[in-house]
Amino acid sequence: MIIETFNRYEKKYLITASDAERLFSMLSEHMCCDSYCENGNKYTISNIYYDTPDSSLIRHSLSKPKYKEKLRLRAYGIPDLDTRVFFEIKKKYKGIVNKRRSVFTLREAYAFAGQPEDISLKDYMNPQIIKELQYFLTVHKCEPKVYIAYDRAAYFSTDGDIRISFDSNIRTRRYDLRLEAGDYGDSLIPPEYRVMEIKSSGNYPLWLCDILTQLRLSITGFSKYGTEYNRFIQSGRAINNTNETRTSK
Numbered sequence: 001m002i003i004e005t006f007n008r009y010e011k012k013y014l015i016t017a018s019d020a021e022r023l024f025s026m027l028s029e030h031m032c033c034d035s036y037c038e039n040g041n042k043y044t045i046s047n048i049y050y051d052t053p054d055s056s057l058i059r060h061s062l063s064k065p066k067y068k069e070k071l072r073l074r075a076y077g078i079p080d081l082d083t084r085v086f087f088e089i090k091k092k093y094k095g096i097v098n099k100r101r102s103v104f105t106l107r108e109a110y111a112f113a114g115q116p117e118d119i120s121l122k123d124y125m126n127p128q129i130i131k132e133l134q135y136f137l138t139v140h141k142c143e144p145k146v147y148i149a150y151d152r153a154a155y156f157s158t159d160g161d162i163r164i165s166f167d168s169n170i171r172t173r174r175y176d177l178r179l180e181a182g183d184y185g186d187s188l189i190p191p192e193y194r195v196m197e198i199k200s201s202g203n204y205p206l207w208l209c210d211i212l213t214q215l216r217l218s219i220t221g222f223s224k225y226g227t228e229y230n231r232f233i234q235s236g237r238a239i240n241n242t243n244e245t246r247t248s249k
Contacts (some may be wrong), residue, residue, distance in 0.1 A: 020194045
Protein backbone atom coordinates (compact mmCIF):
# COMPACT_ATOMS: atom_id res chain seq x y z
CA MET A 1 0.00 0.00 0.00
CA ILE A 2 1.30 3.45 -0.93
CA ILE A 3 1.59 5.82 2.03
CA GLU A 4 0.37 9.27 1.02
CA THR A 5 0.62 11.25 4.27
CA PHE A 6 3.40 11.46 6.87
CA ASN A 7 3.75 13.27 10.20
CA ARG A 8 7.10 12.89 11.93
CA TYR A 9 10.26 14.48 13.22
CA GLU A 10 13.19 14.55 10.81
CA LYS A 11 16.77 15.22 11.90
CA LYS A 12 19.70 15.43 9.48
CA TYR A 13 23.38 14.71 10.00
CA LEU A 14 26.28 15.32 7.62
CA ILE A 15 28.66 12.43 8.28
CA THR A 16 31.67 10.76 6.68
CA ALA A 17 31.44 7.56 4.67
CA SER A 18 33.52 5.77 7.32
CA ASP A 19 31.05 6.77 10.06
CA ALA A 20 28.22 5.58 7.84
CA GLU A 21 29.88 2.17 7.47
CA ARG A 22 30.30 1.89 11.24
CA LEU A 23 26.65 2.82 11.68
CA PHE A 24 25.53 0.13 9.23
CA SER A 25 27.11 -2.60 11.33
CA MET A 26 25.75 -1.19 14.61
CA LEU A 27 22.22 -0.73 13.28
CA SER A 28 21.83 -4.24 11.85
CA GLU A 29 20.66 -5.64 15.20
CA HIS A 30 17.77 -3.18 15.38
CA MET A 31 16.85 -2.38 11.79
CA CYS A 32 16.19 -3.92 8.39
CA CYS A 33 16.30 -2.63 4.81
CA ASP A 34 13.26 -0.83 3.47
CA SER A 35 11.27 -2.16 0.50
CA TYR A 36 13.25 -0.21 -2.11
CA CYS A 37 16.64 -1.29 -0.71
CA GLU A 38 16.77 -4.83 -2.11
CA ASN A 39 19.53 -6.97 -0.58
CA GLY A 40 21.00 -3.87 1.02
CA ASN A 41 21.67 -2.20 -2.34
CA LYS A 42 21.25 1.53 -2.78
CA TYR A 43 18.49 2.95 -4.96
CA THR A 44 18.21 6.26 -6.78
CA ILE A 45 15.72 8.99 -5.93
CA SER A 46 15.26 11.80 -8.45
CA ASN A 47 13.38 15.04 -7.83
CA ILE A 48 12.36 18.25 -9.51
CA TYR A 49 11.81 21.05 -7.01
CA TYR A 50 9.21 23.68 -7.87
CA ASP A 51 9.34 27.25 -6.62
CA THR A 52 8.05 30.74 -7.34
CA PRO A 53 9.65 32.72 -10.19
CA ASP A 54 11.86 34.54 -7.65
CA SER A 55 12.57 31.41 -5.56
CA SER A 56 10.72 32.80 -2.55
CA LEU A 57 9.95 29.35 -1.10
CA ILE A 58 13.57 28.32 -0.68
CA ARG A 59 14.65 31.82 0.37
CA HIS A 60 12.00 31.74 3.10
CA SER A 61 13.09 28.26 4.14
CA LEU A 62 16.72 29.35 4.48
CA SER A 63 15.68 32.12 6.90
CA LYS A 64 14.89 29.33 9.41
CA PRO A 65 11.22 30.20 10.05
CA LYS A 66 8.92 28.20 12.33
CA TYR A 67 6.90 27.19 9.27
CA LYS A 68 8.14 26.37 5.78
CA GLU A 69 7.01 24.38 2.78
CA LYS A 70 8.38 22.85 -0.41
CA LEU A 71 6.93 21.30 -3.53
CA ARG A 72 8.64 18.55 -5.50
CA LEU A 73 8.03 15.89 -8.11
CA ARG A 74 9.69 12.62 -7.11
CA ALA A 75 10.53 9.37 -8.86
CA TYR A 76 12.40 6.25 -7.82
CA GLY A 77 15.05 5.59 -10.44
CA ILE A 78 14.85 7.14 -13.91
CA PRO A 79 11.22 7.10 -15.04
CA ASP A 80 9.65 7.24 -18.46
CA LEU A 81 6.53 9.25 -19.19
CA ASP A 82 4.23 6.38 -18.17
CA THR A 83 6.00 5.61 -14.88
CA ARG A 84 4.10 6.43 -11.71
CA VAL A 85 5.67 9.24 -9.70
CA PHE A 86 4.74 11.39 -6.71
CA PHE A 87 3.84 15.06 -6.50
CA GLU A 88 4.59 16.06 -2.89
CA ILE A 89 3.99 19.01 -0.62
CA LYS A 90 6.41 18.97 2.30
CA LYS A 91 5.66 21.24 5.27
CA LYS A 92 7.60 21.74 8.48
CA TYR A 93 6.30 23.46 11.58
CA LYS A 94 8.29 23.63 14.83
CA GLY A 95 10.33 20.59 13.88
CA ILE A 96 7.41 18.37 12.82
CA VAL A 97 7.35 17.41 9.15
CA ASN A 98 4.11 16.79 7.31
CA LYS A 99 4.34 15.32 3.83
CA ARG A 100 1.35 14.88 1.55
CA ARG A 101 1.60 13.32 -1.87
CA SER A 102 -0.43 11.85 -4.69
CA VAL A 103 0.45 9.42 -7.45
CA PHE A 104 0.54 10.52 -11.10
CA THR A 105 2.13 9.16 -14.22
CA LEU A 106 5.02 11.39 -15.15
CA ARG A 107 3.13 12.56 -18.24
CA GLU A 108 0.12 13.48 -16.08
CA ALA A 109 2.32 15.25 -13.53
CA TYR A 110 3.89 17.51 -16.17
CA ALA A 111 0.46 18.39 -17.57
CA PHE A 112 -0.92 19.00 -14.08
CA ALA A 113 1.98 21.31 -13.15
CA GLY A 114 1.30 23.40 -16.25
CA GLN A 115 -2.48 23.52 -15.86
CA PRO A 116 -3.44 22.50 -12.30
CA GLU A 117 -7.19 22.98 -12.80
CA ASP A 118 -7.34 20.82 -15.90
CA ILE A 119 -7.12 17.28 -14.60
CA SER A 120 -9.04 14.06 -15.04
CA LEU A 121 -8.88 12.18 -11.74
CA LYS A 122 -7.73 8.57 -11.85
CA ASP A 123 -8.41 5.91 -9.23
CA TYR A 124 -4.78 6.00 -8.06
CA MET A 125 -4.92 9.75 -7.33
CA ASN A 126 -5.88 11.20 -3.95
CA PRO A 127 -8.64 13.81 -4.58
CA GLN A 128 -8.02 15.78 -1.37
CA ILE A 129 -4.29 16.03 -1.96
CA ILE A 130 -4.91 16.96 -5.60
CA LYS A 131 -6.89 19.97 -4.34
CA GLU A 132 -4.03 20.96 -2.05
CA LEU A 133 -1.55 20.65 -4.90
CA GLN A 134 -3.79 22.71 -7.17
CA TYR A 135 -3.97 25.47 -4.57
CA PHE A 136 -0.21 25.41 -3.97
CA LEU A 137 0.69 25.54 -7.66
CA THR A 138 -1.82 28.28 -8.41
CA VAL A 139 -1.17 30.56 -5.43
CA HIS A 140 2.62 30.40 -5.70
CA LYS A 141 2.68 30.30 -9.52
CA CYS A 142 5.23 27.52 -9.22
CA GLU A 143 7.65 26.52 -11.94
CA PRO A 144 10.40 23.85 -12.08
CA LYS A 145 13.65 25.20 -10.62
CA VAL A 146 16.19 22.46 -10.01
CA TYR A 147 16.79 18.74 -10.48
CA ILE A 148 18.29 16.87 -7.52
CA ALA A 149 19.09 13.15 -7.44
CA TYR A 150 20.94 10.93 -4.99
CA ASP A 151 21.60 7.31 -4.11
CA ARG A 152 19.95 6.11 -0.92
CA ALA A 153 20.28 3.24 1.52
CA ALA A 154 17.40 3.18 4.00
CA TYR A 155 16.43 1.12 7.03
CA PHE A 156 13.41 0.67 9.32
CA SER A 157 13.51 -0.29 12.99
CA THR A 158 11.87 -3.59 13.86
CA ASP A 159 9.01 -1.73 15.58
CA GLY A 160 8.52 0.51 12.53
CA ASP A 161 8.95 3.77 14.44
CA ILE A 162 12.44 4.75 13.27
CA ARG A 163 13.63 5.19 9.69
CA ILE A 164 17.24 6.04 8.90
CA SER A 165 18.46 6.88 5.41
CA PHE A 166 21.93 7.56 4.01
CA ASP A 167 22.17 9.68 0.85
CA SER A 168 25.30 9.80 -1.28
CA ASN A 169 26.38 10.98 -4.73
CA ILE A 170 24.02 13.97 -4.62
CA ARG A 171 23.92 15.60 -8.05
CA THR A 172 22.02 18.63 -9.31
CA ARG A 173 21.31 20.63 -12.44
CA ARG A 174 19.28 23.72 -13.36
CA TYR A 175 18.76 22.80 -17.00
CA ASP A 176 17.01 19.92 -18.77
CA LEU A 177 14.51 19.73 -15.91
CA ARG A 178 12.92 16.45 -16.89
CA LEU A 179 13.03 13.35 -14.71
CA GLU A 180 13.19 11.08 -17.75
CA ALA A 181 16.34 12.84 -19.02
CA GLY A 182 18.64 10.92 -16.65
CA ASP A 183 20.16 11.35 -13.22
CA TYR A 184 23.28 13.30 -14.17
CA GLY A 185 24.41 16.63 -12.74
CA ASP A 186 27.02 18.48 -10.69
CA SER A 187 28.09 17.02 -7.35
CA LEU A 188 26.61 18.85 -4.37
CA ILE A 189 28.86 17.52 -1.59
CA PRO A 190 32.29 15.82 -1.56
CA PRO A 191 32.15 12.05 -2.29
CA GLU A 192 33.46 11.15 1.18
CA TYR A 193 30.33 12.51 2.87
CA ARG A 194 26.82 11.16 3.43
CA VAL A 195 23.62 12.90 4.47
CA MET A 196 22.00 10.82 7.20
CA GLU A 197 18.38 11.46 8.06
CA ILE A 198 16.57 10.02 11.07
CA LYS A 199 12.78 10.05 10.96
CA SER A 200 10.75 9.25 14.06
CA SER A 201 7.36 9.89 15.66
CA GLY A 202 8.97 11.10 18.89
CA ASN A 203 12.06 10.58 21.04
CA TYR A 204 14.83 8.28 19.87
CA PRO A 205 14.98 4.85 21.52
CA LEU A 206 17.81 4.24 23.97
CA TRP A 207 19.72 1.94 21.62
CA LEU A 208 19.85 4.68 18.95
CA CYS A 209 20.95 7.32 21.45
CA ASP A 210 23.75 5.01 22.59
CA ILE A 211 24.94 4.48 19.00
CA LEU A 212 24.95 8.19 18.18
CA THR A 213 26.81 8.91 21.42
CA GLN A 214 29.44 6.25 20.74
CA LEU A 215 30.13 7.70 17.31
CA ARG A 216 29.92 11.27 18.62
CA LEU A 217 27.41 12.27 15.96
CA SER A 218 25.34 15.41 16.43
CA ILE A 219 22.60 17.06 14.39
CA THR A 220 24.01 19.39 11.76
CA GLY A 221 20.96 20.08 9.59
CA PHE A 222 21.27 19.88 5.81
CA SER A 223 18.92 20.96 3.04
CA LYS A 224 19.73 19.62 -0.42
CA TYR A 225 17.69 22.29 -2.18
CA GLY A 226 18.91 24.98 0.23
CA THR A 227 22.56 24.01 -0.26
CA GLU A 228 22.13 23.94 -4.03
CA TYR A 229 20.40 27.34 -4.01
CA ASN A 230 23.17 28.95 -1.96
CA ARG A 231 25.77 27.55 -4.32
CA PHE A 232 23.75 28.79 -7.30
CA ILE A 233 23.59 32.32 -5.88
CA GLN A 234 27.26 32.36 -4.89
CA SER A 235 28.30 31.21 -8.36
CA GLY A 236 26.85 34.37 -9.89
CA ARG A 237 24.72 32.42 -12.34
CA ALA A 238 21.62 34.16 -10.96
CA ILE A 239 22.94 37.59 -11.90
CA ASN A 240 20.14 38.19 -14.40
CA ASN A 241 17.46 37.60 -11.79
CA THR A 242 17.20 40.80 -9.75
CA ASN A 243 15.26 39.31 -6.87
CA GLU A 244 17.57 36.31 -6.45
CA THR A 245 20.69 38.41 -6.78
CA ARG A 246 19.44 40.75 -4.07
CA THR A 247 19.24 37.87 -1.59
CA SER A 248 22.96 37.13 -1.96
CA LYS A 249 24.01 40.59 -0.76
